[in-house]
Amino acid sequence: MSDFKYLFQDKYQNQFGGITFTAFTDLLKTLNEKYYVSSIQIIESASFSLAMVIRSHLGLSAEGGKIGIIAKDNLAGSLALAAARRLYNAGTNSTIIIPQKELGNLSKDFQLQAEAVSALGLELLVIDPKENEDSLNELFQSSDNVLMGTFDNNAYKDDNLNFLADMLNELSTPIHSIICPHGICQDTGKKLSTPIYSSSTLSLGIPLSGLNEANDFLGRHYICEISVPKEEAKLLANIPETLFAEQPVCQIFKKKD
Numbered sequence: 001m002s003d004f005k006y007l008f009q010d011k012y013q014n015q016f017g018g019i020t021f022t023a024f025t026d027l028l029k030t031l032n033e034k035y036y037v038s039s040i041q042i043i044e045s046a047s048f049s050l051a052m053v054i055r056s057h058l059g060l061s062a063e064g065g066k067i068g069i070i071a072k073d074n075l076a077g078s079l080a081l082a083a084a085r086r087l088y089n090a091g092t093n094s095t096i097i098i099p100q101k102e103l104g105n106l107s108k109d110f111q112l113q114a115e116a117v118s119a120l121g122l123e124l125l126v127i128d129p130k131e132n133e134d135s136l137n138e139l140f141q142s143s144d145n146v147l148m149g150t151f152d153n154n155a156y157k158d159d160n161l162n163f164l165a166d167m168l169n170e171l172s173t174p175i176h177s178i179i180c181p182h183g184i185c186q187d188t189g190k191k192l193s194t195p196i197y198s199s200s201t202l203s204l205g206i207p208l209s210g211l212n213e214a215n216d217f218l219g220r221h222y223i224c225e226i227s228v229p230k231e232e233a234k235l236l237a238n239i240p241e242t243l244f245a246e247q248p249v250c251q252i253f254k255k256k257d
Contacts (some may be wrong), residue, residue, distance in 0.1 A: 006238075007254070008221075009256065010242075010253070016237050016243075018206065019209060030232070040112070042226045043078050046226055050083040051083050052249055054067070054092075057174055063091035065144050066144050069081070069095065070149065070164060072155065072158075073106055075152070081117050082116075097139075098126045099164060103126055129160045129167075130160070144173075146174070146175050148176065156182065175198050175199055176198060177198040180201065180210070181198045181214065182195065184210065205226040206223075206236055215254045221252050223249070
């Protein structure tokens with residue numbers, strides 16, 4: 001069994017660990033190469049769970065909800081776009097912000113999700129946040145929830161995302177982070193830039209170890225099933241086999257001392 005610390009627990013007090021971001025990316029590669037679980041499959045299964053979380057924060061129904069989405073071209077951003085598609089079909093309307101002056105070459109996964117939401121008629125805006133501060137502030141203030149699909153290893157260095165983090169922290173609109181809140185070191189939980197105070201954070205399969213120390217920024221911490229084999233999950237972080245026995249997404253907690 002891998003060397004790890006017990007950092008988290010489920011509602012039944014089963015305790016388990018977390019993994020580094022490097023180990024997480026290695027896990028995604030293993031899922032693809034050894035278990036034939038593609039990134040698209042991971043995005044689809046996780047977006048189903050994310051849409052369930054947002055329904056809960058909308059009062060158990062998505063009907064009539066207004067969602068603001070900030071998406072970067074990475075796994076978290078692709079997941080946010082996929083959730084927007086699911087929520088649209090459940091009765092919400094989403095405005096999607098890609099915070100940059102212009103699009104470069106998009107990854108295949110992100111482009112596929114962007115085309116899917118565009119085909120539904122959802123508004124997808126590629127804009128410089130600093131040049132559109134007033135309109136963005138109005139958008140986020142009028143939204144019921146904001147999905148922050150931006151996290152990756154370098155997101156904290158992005159001036160546009162730091163600008164948006166400052167803006168969002170001044171608002172009362174609930175912010176939902178994917179994988180890890182912006183501005184937090186995923187491995188240590190320390191602040192790297194402007195941290196987002198989230199209403200919820202969704203982990204995928206196995207939580208990142210730094211989320212234990214960053215508990216104050218997580219809000220409600222959820223974890224969703226993404227087809228990590230139970231043997232791998234046990235080896236990497238002692239994830240209990242019963243974690244997803246009731247639902248494909250569940251709330252977890254910082255381990256009690």
